[in-house]
Structure formats: structure tokens, C-alpha cells
Amino acid sequence: MTxxxxxxxxxxxxxxxxxxxxxxxxxxRGQGVRLFDAEGRxxxxxxxxxxxxxxxxxxxxxxxxxxxxxxTLMHTSNLFFHPLQGQLAERLANLSGLPxxxxxxxxxEAVEACLKFARRYWYTKGEPRAEFIALEESxxxxxxxxxxxxxxxxxxxxxxxxxxxxxxxPVNQPAALKAAVSVRTAAIIAEPVxxxxxxxxLTPAFAAAINETCAxxxxxxxxxxxxxxxxxxxxxxxxxxxxxxxxxxxxxxALGGGVPIGAAxxxxxxxxxxxxxxHGSTYGGNLLACRAALCVLDELVGGGLLAHIGRxxxxxxxxxxxxxxxxxxxxxxxxxxxMWGLELSCDAAPVVPAALERLVVVNRxxxxxxxxLPPLVITETxxxxxxxxxxxxxxxxxxxx
Ligand SMILES: Cc1ncc(COP(=O)(O)O)c(C=O)c1O
Numbered sequence: 001m002t003x004x005x006x007x008x009x010x011x012x013x014x015x016x017x018x019x020x021x022x023x024x025x026x027x028x029r030g031q032g033v034r035l036f037d038a039e040g041r042x043x044x045x046x047x048x049x050x051x052x053x054x055x056x057x058x059x060x061x062x063x064x065x066x067x068x069x070x071x072t073l074m075h076t077s078n079l080f081f082h083p084l085q086g087q088l089a090e091r092l093a094n095l096s097g098l099p100x101x102x103x104x105x106x107x108x109e110a111v112e113a114c115l116k117f118a119r120r121y122w123y124t125k126g127e128p129r130a131e132f133i134a135l136e137e138s139x140x141x142x143x144x145x146x147x148x149x150x151x152x153x154x155x156x157x158x159x160x161x162x163x164x165x166x167x168x169x170p171v172n173q174p175a176a177l178k179a180a181v182s183v184r185t186a187a188i189i190a191e192p193v194x195x196x197x198x199x200x201x202l203t204p205a206f207a208a209a210i211n212e213t214c215a216x217x218x219x220x221x222x223x224x225x226x227x228x229x230x231x232x233x234x235x236x237x238x239x240x241x242x243x244x245x246x247x248x249x250x251x252x253x254a255l256g257g258g259v260p261i262g263a264a265x266x267x268x269x270x271x272x273x274x275x276x277x278x279h280g281s282t283y284g285g286n287l288l289a290c291r292a293a294l295c296v297l298d299e300l301v302g303g304g305l306l307a308h309i310g311r312x313x314x315x316x317x318x319x320x321x322x323x324x325x326x327x328x329x330x331x332x333x334x335x336x337x338x339m340w341g342l343e344l345s346c347d348a349a350p351v352v353p354a355a356l357e358r359l360v361v362v363n364r365x366x367x368x369x370x371x372x373l374p375p376l377v378i379t380e381t382x383x384x385x386x387x388x389x390x391x392x393x394x395x396x397x398x399x400x401x
Pocket of ligand 1: 107108228
């Protein structure tokens with residue numbers, strides 16, 4: 001008998017370009033932190049579609065906002081004004097302290113925009129600096145510019161030559177940063193918490209070195225908050241917790257709660273160097289995406305979600321660390337808020353199917369790290385239940401390691 005999964009996998013294998021190695025599960029419905037597969041099994045989601053479904057699945061307010069907007073007007077292009085883009089830019093400015101926003105459709109586009117705006121800044125100043133400083137273990141996306149500042153050779157090699165003049169330095173080593181940054185540096189780019197690289201927060205000392213070198217050389221700083229931003233770590237933006245002073249910030253993922261939208265947030269200094277036509281996007285900041293993002297920000301700030309993360313985050317951390325202590329294969333627990341990584345002493349890949357078998361969704365990154373990015377609405381009870389299932393999965397993997 002052919003199952004739904006056989007049918008889905010069969011059709012995809014014939015017609016979908018094979019760029020993703022998927023887990024053999026077909027999700028068809030969600031509710032809060034729960035996902036349901038085609039066979040009716042109920043899972044707890046500790047991944048949120050890689051940090052996207054911040055409000056959980058099938059959030060009533062978000063669904064209503066999207067549906068009302070789709071019923072009214074979805075898209076008119078950036079050739080005309082509409083009422084929502086300015087509202088969203090204003091809200092992001094209040095949260096980030098960066099007064100202007102450019103809207104796009106994904107994280108990589110947000111980074112791409114930041115890189116272009118940094119180059120444009122120096123070009124306008126009549127001092128065309130081209131060089132970028134990026135970090136080892138970084139991930140900024142897969143379009144040419146973003147890939148050029150992403151360190152992993154595996155992603156880069158088949159597509160070289162990439163954008164030239166990028167230097168990678170080791171993360172959290174202030175001396176290496178100071179040695180690399182000069183008056184030829186257009187911008188330093190870093191994730192305040194490296195996500196794909198294994199959930200590695202920047203240290204306060206490294207953050208201070210970034211501020212210092214930027215002040216000394218004039219180099220701009222781009223904070224890539226695509227994964228760490230908008231409540232994920234318990235802060236609207238983690239750069240603030242670190243005392244970083246970015247000139248540009250990229251956001252994406254959680255911003256639309258599942259509707260594709262990204263943004264490059266820029267300082268007034270940078271904004272002053274940008275002209276009409278310098279950058280653009282057909283879809284960027286359309287009514288549907290802006291309406292979704294406004295709803296997410298409503299929940300995050302006015303709706304008390306940030307305060308909720310402030311309560312649930314420490315509980316999650318405590319339970320996670322207690323659970324990790326029971327497994328000799330767990331070497332380290334890193335993160336903050338609701339963004340966590342468990343570094344294992346072995347490949348973390350087998351944990352993913354072992355967890356799925358026990359009806360909890362997690363992800364492996366950087367080979368040895370189990371990454372947890374639950375929906376930000378997760379409750380303490382749901383966290384306990386999900387971590388209990390992960391405990392069993394780690395036990396099974398550990399027994400075979
Ligand atoms: C820090 C960071 N920047 C950029 C990206 C790229 O985002 P997208 O996949 O939406 O293009 C990601 C995706 O994982 C990310 O984690």
C-alpha cells in the first residue's frame with residue numbers, strides 16, 4: 001500500500017531540484033508548538049521552521065491579519081505608497097535604534113542589501129573601500145554576496161570565484177580582529193550569536209573590540225540578526241545585550257512569522273549615502289508581508305511575548321542543562337533565551353531521526369550540534385514535555401555511540 005509519504009517523496013524526487021536532504025516526515029497541520037504529520041502523529045516543535053514560526057503554528061491573530069489583508073490588497077509594488085511599510089519601518093526603528101529600513105524577502109537578501117549599502121557608503125564618500133571582515137563559522141546566506149562572507153568551504157567552493165576582498169578571522173579573538181581591520185575595511189559583519197555555526201554567542205570582549213576597531217578605522221559594522229533577532233535570545237536584538245553599535249542590521253526569519261520578509265536596518269549616516277535606484281525588490285515590503293510583520297511585532301512587544309521569553313527562557317535553560325548533564329555525549333550547552341545548542345562529542349545527525357521517532361522536532365547544525373529554536377510562545381509545561389522526549393532520544397543515541 002502506498003502511504004502519503006511515499007507519494008510525496010516520489011513526486012518530489014522526480015520534479016523538485018534535489019538541494020535539500022529532507023527528513024522522511026510530511027507535516028500537514030500545526031497548532032501552537034505542535035505539528036501534525038500526514039499519518040496524524042502529533043509532534044512538539046523545538047525548531048519553528050528554523051526560527052521562523054515565532055508565534056507558533058496557526059496563530060489566530062496572525063492568520064486573521066494575513067487573511068484580512070489578502071482579502072483587501074496584497075501587493076502593489078514599490079512604485080506606489082501603501083500605509084503599512086512606513087509603520088513597520090517606524091516600529092523596527094523604535095526597537096533597533098536604526099532609523100531607516102529597506103525591505104526584502106529573506107535573510108540572505110537582507111545581508112546582501114547591507115553589504116551593498118556598506119559599499120555604497122564608501123563610494124559616496126569618495127573613498128571606495130571594498131574589503132569586508134567576516135568570522136570563521138559564520139553563515140549569512142547563499143546568494144553571491146552573502147555566500148562570500150559565509151565561511152564554510154563546503155558551501156563556497158562549487159561557486160567560486162565569489163566577491164573578492166573578504167578576510168575571515170576566528171570568532172571571539174579580539175587580537176585577530178584588531179590585526180585584520182584597517183582603513184581599507186568597508187565593513188565588519190558578524191552574527192551576535194552564530195546560528196548555523198553551532199549557536200556561539202560573541203563574547204562581550206569581542207563585541208567591545210568590534211566597537212573599538214570601528215571607531216578607530218571608520219569601518220562600518222553589520223550585525224546579522226536574521227536568526228538571533230526579534231526575541232529569540234530574550235532581547236529584541238542581541239547586539240544590544242552585547243553593547244554593540246551596528247551601522248546596519250539584517251533581519252528576517254521570525255519577522256513575518258512564516259510570511260517571507262526580510263529587512264536591512266540602517267543608521268542615518270549610511271542612509272544619507274543611498275540614492276533612488278541603488279537597490280530594490282519587486283515584492284519587498286508588500287502589504288501582505290508588512291501586515292504579518294506588524295502582527296508579529298505587536299505580539300512581541302505589546303502582546304507580552306518578550307516578557308514571556310524572559311520567564312520561559314531561564315526555565316528552558318535550567319531544564320536543558322539538567323537534561324544535558326545526564327548524557328556523557330553532551331560536551332557543552334550554549335545559547336540564551338530560546339536559542340540553544342547542545343555540542344556533542346559525536347556527530348549530531350542521528351539525534352534528529354531519534355527525536356522524530358519520539359515525536360519532537362530538532363535540528364543538527366555544524367556537524368556536532370543539536371540546535372533548539374522553539375516557537376517563542378512555548379510554555380514551561382510544553383518545554384518540559386519536549387525536553388523529556390529529547391532526553392530519551394539522546395539516551396538512545398548515546399547508548400549506540
Ligand atoms: C544569521 C543568518 N543570516 C542569514 C541567513 C539566510 O537567511 P535566508 O535563509 O532567509 O536567506 C540565515 C539563515 O539561516 C542566518 O541564520
